[in-house]
């Protein structure tokens with residue numbers, strides 16, 4: 001039986017009746033935007049993150065753009081972030097007329113390297129966007145210290161880190177604002193797009209509320225130019241149902257990750273979990289110099305895998321305008337060639353984890369034999385990075 005990278009169907013089967021009923025109730029009520037489900041979900045998700053306010057928006061990308069605008073980022077400002085992220089992080093900065101200033105990652109966690117952040121601050125710097133990659137937060141204390149010393153805002157890109165924590169405190173409450181995505185394959189996913197900004201700052205919450213709804217303040221009053229970016233009632237109703245399971249789903253991801261790590265250690269480089277972190281394994285990311293060969297072997301065995309991010313943002317044609325070279329950021333360049341994600345989702349079974357691990361093991365062991373290795377090299381040519 002093939003094993004997909006993510007299986008949404010298995011989760012839906014368990015929740016189907018409840019979800020269909022909630023959708024029916026939404027449509028029957030005819031209140032499809034800015035209604036009771038969004039308001040309730042905003043409160044419930046903010047509470048889940050130990051944050052004071054939650055503001056639902058249309059996507060994680062919009063959460064980033066609106067949060068950055070709310071903390072004051074605008075034309076001519078610089079925002080420090082990493083290139084080892086989904087391109088949305090950079091789009092949000094650039095669409096506000098600001099310049100993304102990119103730095104390298106800590107090669108163990110794949111998250112922004114705080115030492116490099118300190119060196120990248122200039123008089124134009126307005127904000128720092130640490131990306132909590134794969135389900136683990138960036139090292140936030142040194143980042144917040146730099147921000148405080150220079151009067152900068154910290155906006156977490158927590159799109160991959162719902163429920164992750166840093167020194168016991170949840171992602172979503174670690175900076176001035178945090179941005180979440182409910183893209184369908186995230187740990188908490190809608191059935192379509194959705195996003196949310198959490199913050200402890202009432203002024204930021206208020207501004208994002210205005211921005212998402214055309215700068216609307218009160219009836220017929222638009223106090224600024226905003227956007228059309230609301231979390232719709234149907235998605236909010238679905239997310240409320242799923243949020244009740246998120247804690248358990250994350251615990252299950254952690255169990256599965258621990259099993260992978262036990263079975264794979266010594267064969268490939270398994271994920272590093274920092275002392276400060278509670279990692280929620282949005283993705284299980286291993287590292288090996290023979291990444292493309294291993295990916296081909298997994299695909300031959302019917303096992304889904306991915307290579308996030310085999311083409312970091314600064315290698316993308318759309319980002320040429322930011323002026324970086326392919327060879328910038330050596331830790332990102334090395335990770336791009338070696339990372340591979342294995343299937344992980346709460347409904348995956350231990351048996352399936354054993355199956356995946358045994359394909360990895362036999363590939364790594366056969367690689368030690370020269371003839372088999374040559375055959376795999378040929379196979380791996382067809383498995384190269386396909387975004």
Ligand SMILES: *Cc1c(COP(=O)(O)O)cnc(C)c1O
Nearest residue numbers: 059060061086088159160181183
């Ligand atoms: C998913 C994701 C986004 C964008 O979220 P959308 O809801 O797809 O707009 C941004 N940043 C990171 C790191 C992500 O993983």
